[in-house]
Amino acid sequence: MNRKLLTVLLLAFALAAGCSFVVYRMVGHKVASNHAAHTTKVIAASADVRLGSILTAQNITTVEIAGAVPKGALLNPEDVIGRGVMSDLYQGEPILDSRLAPKGSGGGLAANIKPGMRACAVKVDEVVGVAGFVTPGMRVDVLASGDAPGNPDPKEGTKVKTLLQNIAVLSAGTDIQKDAEGKPQQVHVVNLLVDPDQAQLLSLASTHAQIQLVLRNPLDTATTTVQTTAMGSIFTEDAVAAPIKHPAHSGGAYIRPAVARTVSVEVINGAQRSEKKFAASEASE
Template sequence: MNRRLLTILLIAFVIALGCSFVVYRLVGNRIMAAAAQPRATGVVVAANDIPLGAVLRATDLTTTQMVGPLPKGAILKPEDAVGRGVISNLYQGEPVLDSRLAAPGAGGGLAATIKAGMRACAIKVDEVVGVAGFVTPGMRVDVLISGDPPGSNNTNSGQGTQVRTLLQNIEVLSAGTDIQKDNQGKPQQVQVVNLLVTPEQAELLSLASNETKIQLVLRNPLDTAEANPPGLAMTSLFTGAAAPAPKAKSPRPTVHKASDVYVIEVVNGTKRSEEKFVSGEERQ
């Protein structure tokens, strides 16, 4: 074997070794990148918009692959969600979370959205409050009542109708209409709002709805501070005293300090006399 052939074989071996090294690095990098990439996980999502109170069916759900960390409480199997009530509106493509569903066996409807120890109290409101989108589930409101205090005569009390803030920072569960019959037996729609309250607050609302007119006042959900409005009477609107004036402080009595009196005895020969002088004033 001559030297020229050996040189050709050596060069070919070196080239083959270099190509093998390049291929190894490329394949190795791809394998490492695939291993480092997080795996996709199947998550249950809503197949369509699902309103509050609905009971989930298999047709309401679908699955999708989600890469990265999953939302807390995400449901991975459709059978874990079917038959449970929805306690918060779900929208198409939104992951179904365990915290957005009622407990298994609790069923659907408004009852499934009531927290433990709380009550849902329905009150009648006017069309401005109930129809114009003023209150929707999840909002916070204050409850105002207006009427004549018990035992007062509207013509003799001199105050007229009075308004007071009964409850503050109350959560709205639902808002809709209820069909009731009037005095002639004809059906009519009545605007109804369900508020989430304690049992004690439910008693107050029940009494107020029968004896007074109820008005809801919308508030910022982040504003949880309670105010102390004094309430107003009808006469305050016409007398210019819409807000109670602060009580005037009585002036403190001025105390005059008693003046110091000095007595000087004057001796003139055999005569003696006394002279009195007041401090800061002319001589007496």
């Protein structure tokens, strides 16, 4: 091959390679600059953080978010460190301002109490606490059952009343208390978010009556008028025949089917005995 032609080809290849490298660097730099321009570093949890904890430098890290930043996301560590956690945070989750207590309010349960509200503790067992399904953020109704003071009607017996409806649960867990002998024992405690009047009512009921928590759908915030129920009324015919509304039926009420009443008659014929059953109407005839 001609030496001149070989030299020209080598120079052409070298020039093409140089141009390709320059274009590659320019395009790469442009893409990198565009990527950096559309990402934002926000503060996130470096590990799972439980409700009531005080955030420290070890609890936080930074993550890059492309596009729009979530509303309330915090960008500076100074805005996070030292504030109490108002709901559980999970590893890698961006920390929002609404999930933290105001600066200086500390941590724990007190930081979750809204102005004008109170946290009222109710001692319950696993059954009263809906078998452990009452967790922070749930909503419950509070039922109180007991004997009315004074001279109650002995035919009615114990009564139960829906005391409070649509009450938010702040916390649920165990506490260490001492029994009559001074020995420590674990008790289940549920803290409910109530106003001052409701706190007085709940405190009085928990002292003189038995408290039952009824779990409800958090989306169902409606309150209804519920009549007090007496033990004596449960075994009346009206209570059995009363229609019961069933949410699965959209067209009306679900009515218990009537049970035919029968009368048994023992027939003795010499040494033989037999039993025959008749409907109540036939027996009367």
